[in-house]
Amino acid sequence: xxxxxxxxxxxxxxxxxxxxxxxxxxxxxxxxxxxxxxxxxxxxxxxxxxxxxxxxxxxxxxxxxxxxxxxxxxxxxxxxxxxxxxxxxxxxxxxxxxxxxxxxxxxxxxxxxxxxxxxxxxxxxxxxxxxxxxxxxxxxxxxxxxxxxxxxxxxxxxxxxxxxxxxxxxxxxxxxxxxxxxxxxxxxxxxxxxxxxxxxxxxxxxxxxxxxxxxxxxxxxxxxxxxxxxxxxxxxxxxxxxxxxxxxxxxxxxxxxxxxxxxxxxxxxxxxxxxxxxxxxxxxxxxxxxxxxxxxxxxxxxxxxxxxxxxxxxxxxxxxxxxxxxxxxxxxxxxxxxxxxxxxxxxxxxxxxxxxxxxxxxxxxxxxxxxxxxxxxxxxxxxxxxxxxxxxxxxxxxxxxxxxxxxxxxxx
Numbered sequence: 001x002x003x004x005x006x007x008x009x010x011x012x013x014x015x016x017x018x019x020x021x022x023x024x025x026x027x028x029x030x031x032x033x034x035x036x037x038x039x040x041x042x043x044x045x046x047x048x049x050x051x052x053x054x055x056x057x058x059x060x061x062x063x064x065x066x067x068x069x070x071x072x073x074x075x076x077x078x079x080x081x082x083x084x085x086x087x088x089x090x091x092x093x094x095x096x097x098x099x100x101x102x103x104x105x106x107x108x109x110x111x112x113x114x115x116x117x118x119x120x121x122x123x124x125x126x127x128x129x130x131x132x133x134x135x136x137x138x139x140x141x142x143x144x145x146x147x148x149x150x151x152x153x154x155x156x157x158x159x160x161x162x163x164x165x166x167x168x169x170x171x172x173x174x175x176x177x178x179x180x181x182x183x184x185x186x187x188x189x190x191x192x193x194x195x196x197x198x199x200x201x202x203x204x205x206x207x208x209x210x211x212x213x214x215x216x217x218x219x220x221x222x223x224x225x226x227x228x229x230x231x232x233x234x235x236x237x238x239x240x241x242x243x244x245x246x247x248x249x250x251x252x253x254x255x256x257x258x259x260x261x262x263x264x265x266x267x268x269x270x271x272x273x274x275x276x277x278x279x280x281x282x283x284x285x286x287x288x289x290x291x292x293x294x295x296x297x298x299x300x301x302x303x304x305x306x307x308x309x310x311x312x313x314x315x316x317x318x319x320x321x322x323x324x325x326x327x328x329x330x331x332x333x334x335x336x337x338x339x340x341x342x343x344x345x346x347x348x349x350x351x352x353x354x355x356x357x358x359x360x361x362x363x364x365x366x367x368x369x370x371x372x373x374x375x376x377x378x379x380x381x382x383x384x385x386x387x388x389x390x391x392x393x394x395x396x397x398x399x400x401x402x403x404x405x406x407x408x409x410x411x412x
Contacts, residue, residue, distance in 0.1 A: 043221070043276065046228040048236060052277045056238035057301055058100020058172040059406045062372045062379070063283075063331075066103070066149060067142040070110040071376050075148040081156040083383035085171075086164070087398040095402045096160070096167045096409075101153060102241050102281070102371065103143055104176035108135060120179040120244045121186045121260050130181035133197030136219055139178065144226040150235065157234035168408045172238035174281055175223050177269065179244045180212035182259060189259075209261065213268045220272065239279030239300070242266065247290025247297060263290070263297065270298020283331050283371060286314050292326055303331040303371040306358075309351050316354045320362040329368035330359055335375025339382065340389035349393055356400055366405035 062084055066076055073080070087097045107124055108117045108131070116128030117135045143149045150173070157171055183206075184195040193206045199218045204211040220240060227237045247266070248257040270280045279300040284291045286307040294302045304323055308314045310333075323330060332355050338348045359365035382394040404410060 043272075045276065046224060048228075049224075049276055055274075055277055055279045055300060056169075056172050056236065057279055057369050058098070058174075058238065059369050059404055059408075060098050060372065060401050061100030061102050061172070061174065061369065062098045062374060063102045063104060065105055065376050067105040067139050068108045068110075069112070073377075075142070075145075076152055076377075077148055078152045078156045078159070080377055080380050081153050082159075083380055085153070085156045086160045087402055089399070090395060094160075094164060096164070097398060097401055098171075098372070099167070099169065099407070100172045100174060100238070100369075102174040102176070103150070104241060104243060105139060106243065108138065118181070118186065119176075121181050122244070122246070125187055130184050130186050130195065131178060132195055133199075133215070133218075136178055136215075137222075139176075140219075140222050140226060143175070144230060146230075150230065150232065154230075154232040154235050161234065166234075170234050170236040173227075173235050174239045174241050174279070175237070176241045176243045177216050177219055179260075179262075180206055180215045180265070182206045182212075182261070186259065209264050209268070212265050213272075216265070216269050217272055220269075224276075237278070239281055240269075240273055241281045241283070242269075242299070245283060245285045245305070246288045247284070247293075249290060249293070252289045266297040266299075274298070283373075286311075286319065291322075291328075294326070294328065301369060302326075302328040303369075304328050305331050305333065305373070306355060307333070308354060309333040309335075309348060312347075312351055316358040317361075320358045320364060323364060323368075324362060329370060330355065330364055331371040331373055332356075332359075333373045334378060335373075336378045336381055338378065338393065339385060340387045345389075352397075369406065370404065372401075 064076065065071065084098050084101070085096070086094050088094045106118070106120055107128065108119075109124075109128070116124050117131040118124040118128050119131050119135070119139070145151070153171070180196065182193055183189055184191040184193075194203055196204050196206060196215055198204065199214050204215055206212050223240075224237065244260070244262060247262050248260055249263050250257055273280050280298055281301045281303075282294065282297075282299045283303045283305060285305045290297065291302070291304065304319060306314055306316060306319045308316050308319070320330075332352070334348065334352050336342065338345055338352065356365070359370070379394075379397075382390050382397075385391065385394070
């Protein structure tokens with residue numbers, strides 16, 4: 001994952017060896033797809049979608065990775081969600097913590113079948129293949145397995161409701177949309193573009209923009225259907241998250257634009273989501289292509305990765321000024337290296353505090369929704385740690401979240 005940017009090494013050598021029909025098929029089909037997407041207002045709507053009158057945006061959303069077999073533990077249970085749902089301060093007072101949960105995965109490694117798959121262009125360059133429909137279904141089965149993951153989050157919230165009463169709103173869930181990668185081996189234009197599979201009996205060809213959109217629409221509709229079937233008591237599906245963190249455009253030749261062509265796909269996805277009152281969210285890395293142009297892709301919320309946690313040369317003040325200039329927000333970042341037992345953890349904690357200082361100094365804290373990257377269950381690791389330094393940082397971080405002036409309970 002590109003908390004350390006993934007794409008700087010993409011080779012322009014592929015630029016002229018790809019997509020024989022890119023100029024004609026992709027370009028013209030995008031226009032036709034835009035019309036058909038806007039006309040899809042007859043899509044089946046579920047009860048909560050009929051009732052919804054506005055797009056829902058959490059104030060504090062935490063990223064929850066899961067489904068890759070290399071992650072330990074493999075799945076989220078109720079106990080692991082507990083410190084994400086509520087926070088008990090040093091006086092014993094319990095409060096709601098995150099009101100938003102972004103569920104995502106970038107790859108699936110160490111699978112029982114020994115194969116590796118990527119859900120986004122730029123990952124597993126020489127060690128895996130692009131995920132097809134079967135792997136996208138693995139994602140769905142994982143998150144909606146009935147016992148763990150989303151179901152476990154719902155139970156964890158329910159347990160907290162018994163103690164605290166209902167929060168001001170249900171917890172808002174944002175689900176990733178995998179990148180419909182054009183080539184089966186994403187960097188090799190000689191590999192198949194029809195590897196993904198079928199939708200409604202038609203094999204998709206990812207050289208065509210409308211076929212990549214069809215795959216994304218299928219995934220969105222599967223999430224909606226499974227969410228409805230699950231009948232969660234305390235969760236609501238608020239929106240979707242575009243997984244790939246860089247959006248090259250035709251002028252970005254060094255980023256091998258023709259490997260992705262996301263710029264013509266994203267407005268179609270946004271149009272479909274907005275027709276159903278869902279938000280479309282994006283978290284680009286520090287110097288990502290497309291950041292300045294984010295409104296034209298149809299995003300509702302954009303959270304910039306400062307990547308300062310790993311690269312202290314990334315200036316927080318400069319990043320915050322860019323955030324104000326382009327009307328976006330911050331993704332806060334830490335991972336298990338912040339634990340006191342890890343070598344150099346003090347420097348990581350101080351870099352994280354740079355994020356908090358910058359957000360306050362530039363008025364982003366309290367005025368813009370925030371996102372929080374915490375590796376894989378690293379907040380849980382802080383919560384269970386008995387190290388006094390970890391305990392102190394855990395409370396410092398959680399106080400920052402619960403005291404966010406943007407939260408409804410903190411507004412005057």
